[in-house]
Amino acid sequence: MDILFCYIRDLYNLSRAKFAINLLLMVMLGMMEGISVLMIIPLLMVAGIIPGMQAASEWALGLDQFFQHIGKALSLPFVLLLYTGINFGESWLQRRQSMFNFGIQQEFGVSLSIRLFRALAYAKWQFVMTRTKANITNVMISELMRVYSGVSMFLQMVATALITIIQIGIAFMVAPGLTFSVLVGAFTLFIFLRTFFVESRRMGQNTTNLNSELLFDLTEHLNGIKDVKSNGIESAQIHSFIQTRTRMMKNLCGFIKLQTRAEMCNKVGATIFISVFLFSAIEIFKLNPEQLILVAVISARLWPKLAFLQMGLLNIQSILPAFLSVKELESQCLAAQEEFLDDENCNRIALRQGVEFRDVSFYYESERANYALVNTNLIVPVGKTTAFVGVSGSGKSTLVDLLIGLLTPAKGKILVDDKLLSENLRPWRNSIGYVPQDSFLLNASIRDNLLWACPDASEEEVWEALRLASIDTFVGGLPEGLDTVVGDRGVRLSGGERQRIVLARALLRKPSVLILDEATSSLDSENEKRIQQAIDNLQGKLTIVIIAHRISTIRNADKILVLEQGRIVEQGNYQSLMNKRTGRFLALACASTT
Numbered sequence: 001m002d003i004l005f006c007y008i009r010d011l012y013n014l015s016r017a018k019f020a021i022n023l024l025l026m027v028m029l030g031m032m033e034g035i036s037v038l039m040i041i042p043l044l045m046v047a048g049i050i051p052g053m054q055a056a057s058e059w060a061l062g063l064d065q066f067f068q069h070i071g072k073a074l075s076l077p078f079v080l081l082l083y084t085g086i087n088f089g090e091s092w093l094q095r096r097q098s099m100f101n102f103g104i105q106q107e108f109g110v111s112l113s114i115r116l117f118r119a120l121a122y123a124k125w126q127f128v129m130t131r132t133k134a135n136i137t138n139v140m141i142s143e144l145m146r147v148y149s150g151v152s153m154f155l156q157m158v159a160t161a162l163i164t165i166i167q168i169g170i171a172f173m174v175a176p177g178l179t180f181s182v183l184v185g186a187f188t189l190f191i192f193l194r195t196f197f198v199e200s201r202r203m204g205q206n207t208t209n210l211n212s213e214l215l216f217d218l219t220e221h222l223n224g225i226k227d228v229k230s231n232g233i234e235s236a237q238i239h240s241f242i243q244t245r246t247r248m249m250k251n252l253c254g255f256i257k258l259q260t261r262a263e264m265c266n267k268v269g270a271t272i273f274i275s276v277f278l279f280s281a282i283e284i285f286k287l288n289p290e291q292l293i294l295v296a297v298i299s300a301r302l303w304p305k306l307a308f309l310q311m312g313l314l315n316i317q318s319i320l321p322a323f324l325s326v327k328e329l330e331s332q333c334l335a336a337q338e339e340f341l342d343d344e345n346c347n348r349i350a351l352r353q354g355v356e357f358r359d360v361s362f363y364y365e366s367e368r369a370n371y372a373l374v375n376t377n378l379i380v381p382v383g384k385t386t387a388f389v390g391v392s393g394s395g396k397s398t399l400v401d402l403l404i405g406l407l408t409p410a411k412g413k414i415l416v417d418d419k420l421l422s423e424n425l426r427p428w429r430n431s432i433g434y435v436p437q438d439s440f441l442l443n444a445s446i447r448d449n450l451l452w453a454c455p456d457a458s459e460e461e462v463w464e465a466l467r468l469a470s471i472d473t474f475v476g477g478l479p480e481g482l483d484t485v486v487g488d489r490g491v492r493l494s495g496g497e498r499q500r501i502v503l504a505r506a507l508l509r510k511p512s513v514l515i516l517d518e519a520t521s522s523l524d525s526e527n528e529k530r531i532q533q534a535i536d537n538l539q540g541k542l543t544i545v546i547i548a549h550r551i552s553t554i555r556n557a558d559k560i561l562v563l564e565q566g567r568i569v570e571q572g573n574y575q576s577l578m579n580k581r582t583g584r585f586l587a588l589a590c591a592s593t594t
């Protein structure tokens, strides 16, 4: 019930004015529908088309007097014209109201997805890396879509509920006893169908889980498609996909069974109640023909509406788990927001002294018992090249993620020119150029990829960045030059070309600090040399931080820090470290060349 209330509140808060207008249109519609029902029989009586004027109600007599007063004679064409006019007005209003409904539905969908995307974009890296991409994508696309469809249904339900209330009011005025008996019947059916609602909610939850599983299967398969093919395990993947798809089908069939069973119960219930109603109207209440026809007309309209409300509730129940998963992801993202003091701040930090780690320790939530980095003290001096080396798992990437501000220290401080990094997160990020090992390129042109991180760069700046990354000759030699499309994740380029494009992209931002996170470790020696040359050319021009697997790539670094089990165990320049006969660095260097 809480989540249903939350759904209604979110919808109402989004666009109160539209919601109110929509409500007004609905009420008018309900009234018009009521009037058209009420008018036709008395008008036909007044016009002498249905005999029994004497038995007609005060309402019919009043109408007759009104028409006499305005000097119009009631004839069949006039009566039908009036009836058509009222119905035309009703249809026009219906159209306006449908358009309003659609507008509210779209606005709700767009605003929910923007809110969720913004919350996700500003969520801490530490939170995002604990969530599977498939789960996030599922919530952002499939679950949100289910939520939109729910809006339209929900608004229709509100409209129907309002119209129903009006009709119930009219029916009560004409025949309170019979109307009451119809309502008791509908309420009994509602109590009976409550078990269906619980089942519908359970199936909705299954849909959410299965959608997520399907997307997980699909994205994991696509991510590892080369490995899948190389290991010849396509059939296992297909089997898993078939299983998920079959479970989805069964779940959907189950829901349709439930829905049709509920519809059937409604129809059977309607038949029983209409029979009881007709019997009591004729035999017990002895209604006159006008009352009988009117109440019959109202009931014939009332019951389908009550049935629609019951079915609507059933469908809404199946959608609420989707809304719940959207709300859950949003609130988790909001609880893990990065603390940007000024979201729009585009300032950069022109590093003057350097970055300092003071007694920094860090552990991953899932590994609370083990620190990935322990009591680390270090300085990354401005304008110099600082390199971090160590065996796998020694804490190099953790250290760089802390340096970028993607992770927050559990203990200690990180200072950028004596100011806390955490209080200058946005300008600090704006000042960083980052080249990871597994570089990320969009399936777009080289130009688009370069401008992705720096949309305002000029053509000259682009070529200057390409030159600094030693890839200008290659790009210049391509038939389509900067407009060459690189393919999915840069598949149409070699590893070395990809890496140099990413380096050029990082340099285009004119960063204060360039971070190369094992940027050459997956390259062959020829490509490694080329990128190494580009990096060597940059030395002294900006602050560079390198994480290296191959010791040969950091020969020229001003300072090398050796990490072991999250601690800095040695530091110095290449020569001084190589001279330590029993040092860790020498051991790493020997291992790296073997």
Ligand SMILES: Nc1ncnc2c1ncn2[C@@H]1O[C@H](COP(=O)(O)OP(=O)(O)OP(=O)(O)O)[C@@H](O)[C@H]1O
Residues within 6 Å of the ligand: 129, 364, 365, 366, 367, 372, 390, 391, 392, 393, 394, 395, 396, 397, 398, 399
């Ligand atoms: N997301 C994570 N969740 C839990 N533990 C992690 C996570 N990432 C890294 N670790 C752990 O933290 C420690 C340091 O890992 P880190 O990735 O920083 O090492 P590394 O030196 O960069 O390794 P590599 O050279 O293999 O990339 C390791 O024990 C690792 O298992």
